[in-house]
Amino acid sequence: MKVMIFVCGEGLGHTSRCISIGRELASAGHDVHVGAYGYSKELIERKGLKTHKVPSEITLVGKAGSLNLKKSILATFKRGQFLGIIKIRKLLKRTKPDVVISDSYFMGMLSAKSRGIPCYLIVNQSNMEEFFKGKGVSSKIVAELVKKSYTGMFRMADKVIIPDFPLPHTVCRKNLEFRKKTWEKVFFSGPLIGKTFGETKTRELQRPHVLCTVGGFGYREPIFRKVIEAAGLDSSINYTLLSGPSVDPASLGELPENVTILKFIDDQFPYMKASDLVIAPGGHSTMMEALSFGVPMISVPDQKHSEQQNNAFVIEEDGLGKMMDYSASPEDILENVRLLISDEKYRNKLAEMREMAVELNGPKAVRLLVEEIGN
Template sequence: MKILLLMCGEGLGHTSRCLALGKEFLTAGHNVYFGAYGYSKDLVEKTGYIACEIPPELTLVGKAGSLSMRKSIAKTLQNSSPGDILKILKLLKEIEPDVVLSDGYYLGILAAKYRKIPVYFVGHQFNMAEFFRNKGPFVGLAGKLVKGFYTRIFRSVDGIVVPDYPLPYSVNRRNFVLPGDINDTIFFSGPLIRWKCGEVEAKTLPHPNVLSTIGAFGYRAAIFRSVLEAAKLDPGINYTFITGPGIDPGQFPEIPENVEFTGFTENPFPYFKGSDLVITAGGHGTLLESLAFGLPILSFPDEKHNEQENNASMIEEMGFGKRLSYLTRPEAILACIRELLEEEQYARKTRRARELAETLDGPAAVRELLEREVRVKEP
């Protein structure tokens, strides 16, 4: 089977999931092509694969921990071109895939439908209308148009893969709002993680160790600084900061001895395996990776990013960790870290999440789904 994986480049969660699927398909002997842009394309290539350049589709803009929907809409429109869909159509003609998997990338769905190629949507956010509420008439009108568009998209695809635990354990269930007439096309695969916990050799780190992945966007720098200040308050707790492509560690002077900066890494899983707790934003991908490795979570969702706020609330509600704010003071952050490290209930619940992820084996489940459903064209 010839498979084309297309991914949204805003946030590395989309990319990480596609890499997990690509690895699974390649191991099973299928032909895989990746389509990406920006630092998502960079990550695909650093992992060792070849990626085709595709047009960017969404640009997120914000500052001080807050997502600006108005500015994001304006920037996205500024970066868009009528010729973008033609580029995707040309890519499909060159590759002639048997199936397209489009992770949050809607141009790929439109192009695949036009070419009459089976197409599956991979995604965790099905309530995008929330992003546009109570943000003024311009944003509100955009929200109505977007809702109508994605509802038609979800009805048009051959299947919808939700890369999450099945209900009632889904982290994204507050964002799961879909018309009932498409229920038969929905498949909860389980987390799509590149490596199972048992397959990874842990990074040798001093314990207890807190892994911070904050730093993918510049407007999270305030959170980054607060976590760094919390680290200074207790030298007995160690920290590893994976700073992301948008943060320069040199801008943070006076790094304490219990803190290590790794810069950006294309393979964070040895750090997950060697840590005791994760501090992250509210992105679905990293939350699921943390749970698949059995780690309690402190989540700092981007303010006014409804999907992330819903994800973080579910993490707290299910007892996997706590939802914090970029206004949370370092002293309170440290208190939360101590609670998650010391209270056995958090370790017990996240251990069960790890076991369920291993049982579900999301990448293999998606591969088996496509092997059953997709008819391969004769050479």
């Protein structure tokens, strides 16, 4: 079969799970093409998959760490990016795929359906209107338009794939709202991550070890520095912190001996496998990676980001980690670090999640679903 995968490039979580699907399909002998843009396209090319440049779908607008979805939608319309559907139709006409998989890239799905090509839509959120709550009359109008658009997309899709554990273990469950007819075609694939626990070689790190992917740039800098302070309160626990490429580690001053600062890790899975805890924002893909590796989390969701906050709430509610906010003190952070590393209750729960991820085998589940069309 020939399969076209469209990737939303606004966040590398979409990219990593599409790479896992693409590799699985290619290893089974299918002809895989990927439509992507920006750094996402570069990353996919490095993984050896056939790529095609596609227009970006949405312009993200915001400041101080808060996404302004209303302004993002208006900016997208002003730039005329939705006209890119013509380019996508031409790409599909040229490549002639048997099926399209669209990871939150709605132009890809609209183009596929307009050409009569079966299309599977991947999403981990279906209530984007949450961004507009309590923000005035004009925002309510935009929210209603957004909701109607999403509802129409879900109705058109042949399958709606949720890249998460099945209910009741679904981490993104508080971000899912479907009509009855849509629920009938929802498929929980299991986590879609770049590497499995079994195929990952453990990085040699001093244990116990904490991997912090919060980043030290912009609005996240205060919590980043508090994690460093927390590390200085207990030298028996070791930390690797990812600062991001925009931060000079030298600007952080003298660091505790148990702290290592790295700007970027090309492959974080060996570090994750060697860690006893992950500190991260509330991004869905990072959560799927940590749970698939059996590692508990401290989630510090971005401010005013309802999706991340819902994910973080579920992590704590299900006994998979702790939810904290930017007001947390270094002492609070250390208390939760010690709890999650030492409490057997958390270790047992996370071991169950890791075993479930292995059994589900998300990429294979998606491949089998796609092959049903061919059969």
